[in-house]
Amino acid sequence: MAIVVQKRDYSITGPESKRAQEKGLATAEWYTSPIPRAKMKELMKRRNGPAIRDTIIWFGGLAVLGYLAFLSWGTWWAIPAFLAYGILYATPGDSRWHECGHGTAFKTPWMNEVIYQIASFMVLRSATPWRWSHARHHTDTIIVGRDPEIITERPPVWRILMMQIFHLYGGPVEIKRFILHTFGKLESQEKEYIPESQHNKTFWEARVYLLIILAIIGACVYAGSILPAMFIFLPSFYGGIIVITFGVTQHLGLYEDVLDHRLNSRTIYMNRLCRFLYWNMNYHVEHHMFPMVPYHALAKLHAEMKDDCPAARPGLWAALKEVVTALRKQKHDPAYVVVKPLPSTARPYMYGIEHDLNIKVEA
Amino acid sequence: MSNGIWIEACEVDDIEVEDVIRFDHEDRTFAIYRTEKGDFFASDGYCTHEKFHLSNGLVMGNLIECPKHNGRFDIPTGQAKRAPVCVDLKTYPVKIEDDKVFIQI
Ligand code: FES
Numbered sequence: 469m470a471i472v473v474q475k476r477d478y479s480i481t482g483p484e485s486k487r488a489q490e491k492g493l494a495t496a497e498w499y500t501s502p503i504p505r506a507k508m509k510e511l512m513k514r515r516n517g518p519a520i521r522d523t524i525i526w527f528g529g530l531a532v533l534g535y536l537a538f539l540s541w542g543t544w545w546a547i548p549a550f551l552a553y554g555i556l557y558a559t560p561g562d563s564r565w566h567e568c569g570h571g572t573a574f575k576t577p578w579m580n581e582v583i584y585q586i587a588s589f590m591v592l593r594s595a596t597p598w599r600w601s602h603a604r605h606h607t608d609t610i611i612v613g614r615d616p617e618i619i620t621e622r623p624p625v626w627r628i629l630m631m632q633i634f635h636l637y638g639g640p641v642e643i644k645r646f647i648l649h650t651f652g653k654l655e656s657q658e659k660e661y662i663p664e665s666q667h668n669k670t671f672w673e674a675r676v677y678l679l680i681i682l683a684i685i686g687a688c689v690y691a692g693s694i695l696p697a698m699f700i701f702l703p704s705f706y707g708g709i710i711v712i713t714f715g716v717t718q719h720l721g722l723y724e725d726v727l728d729h730r731l732n733s734r735t736i737y738m739n740r741l742c743r744f745l746y747w748n749m750n751y752h753v754e755h756h757m758f759p760m761v762p763y764h765a766l767a768k769l770h771a772e773m774k775d776d777c778p779a780a781r782p783g784l785w786a787a788l789k790e791v792v793t794a795l796r797k798q799k800h801d802p803a804y805v806v807v808k809p810l811p812s813t814a815r816p817y818m819y820g821i822e823h824d825l826n827i828k829v830e831a
Numbered sequence: 832m833s834n835g836i837w838i839e840a841c842e843v844d845d846i847e848v849e850d851v852i853r854f855d856h857e858d859r860t861f862a863i864y865r866t867e868k869g870d871f872f873a874s875d876g877y878c879t880h881e882k883f884h885l886s887n888g889l890v891m892g893n894l895i896e897c898p899k900h901n902g903r904f905d906i907p908t909g910q911a912k913r914a915p916v917c918v919d920l921k922t923y924p925v926k927i928e929d930d931k932v933f934i935q936i
Contacts, residue, residue, distance in 0.1 A: 495881055512889045571901045603900045603915040665917050760898050
């Protein structure tokens with residue numbers, strides 16, 4: 469007998485949005501681990517030092533690798549040199565976009581804003597629309613029909629995941645949006661989460677982005693080479709491999725439609741280099757539960773709440789294995805999810821609202 | 832600004848410097864702030880973006896940051912200072928008498 473795989477509509481303008489609202493999943497209250505107020509205040513404290521240091525290292529690294537890549541142009545060495553440059557361009561570009569978008573990386577607001585704007589362009593994400601899309605992602609994390617940042621649906625679309633290794637799915641979508649925004653238009657789904665007061669800002673930002681892209685194209689034509697674009701614009705494509713590798717580990721394979729981040733987000737232990745590139749977003753349960761805690765305090769926050777959470781994945785490889793195994797199972801059984809037992813010290817998973825979870829909590 | 836009645840919200844010592852607490856009165860929720868300089872202020876207790884408790888937020892100088900999406904308001908005026916908050920917060924006059932904090936609602 470053939471297995472019928474039932475597909476849900478993941479668009480945020482479709483019927484699932486209404487369904488989520490009816491079930492009380494939209495704009496709902498999320499579970500938070502118990503942490504004393506004094507401790508939270510200490511963890512939430514903002515500092516400029518760590519982010520200034522990391523930004524200098526990042527741009528310094530880009531300058532060095534960029535120079536080496538420039539020297540290698542025209543030889544086979546250009547392949548590893550540009551790959552290294554592209555990875556250092558796109559991966560911290562993604563995580564700096566994220567942290568500065570939350571406004572927590574630096575203590576000084578304008579520093580967050582400057583790096584947010586630069587990083588947004590580097591990863592080809594319109595600054596204003598993505599600020600709002602990300603706010604929605606935090607309100608309705610992995611709620612089908614509400615969250616615009618679900619990487620792939622169930623059953624998974626492998627074609628999209630594979631294309632994203634070189635940003636070939638999201639990149640063209642964004643470029644199409646820039647062009648729409650330039651002409652003063654928004655996609656219908658963007659209208660769902662970007663308030664009207666922000667539309668003009670969106671249009672003007674897109675015009676600036678497009679001017680920069682045209683200037684890069686002009687420089688390529690003038691130089692008779694794609695070399696200028698290899699330093700700005702193209703790295704967000706050819707340097708995307710770590711961005712998607714980190715990205716898929718955040719939520720994929722876990723629960724949809726729940727109000728407890730311990731069920732739909734994954735925390736992973738990573739080495740120092742990965743943590744630098746990712747700005748500690750490997751502590752993803754912690755970040756979603758307490759988005760006010762800056763990246764440099766997430767390890768401390770993890771220590772504070774780990775007894776209330778499932779065990780972290782021991783490394784990136786283990787997390788990827790878990791994700792790929794789950795996605796392969798979801799191809800035939802979209803209801804399959806990875807459920808991790810809680811430590812005996814933890815409060816049980818909070819259902820919050822009525823749904824069909826069937827979780828065994830370790831005694 | 833309001834011209835309503837004064838109600839006792841808490842003791843001065845109930846709020847640390849650079850902090851915020853929640854105060855419920857009848858069916859309304861307020862946030863009472865004490866800024867870095869020790870000044871007291873009061874506003875509605877919920878963020879204007881998605882109705883989240885500001886009392887779980889972070890006071891930084893004269894700003895309150897909402898715990899949900901890091902939106903910020905100017906505490907003395909209630910002005911929205913950082914997206915995703917776009918709508919200002921309603922503020923209330925505060926007075927201190929006998930080490931007690933009163934707000935006018
Ligand atoms: S609920 Fe306060 S910023 Fe969104």
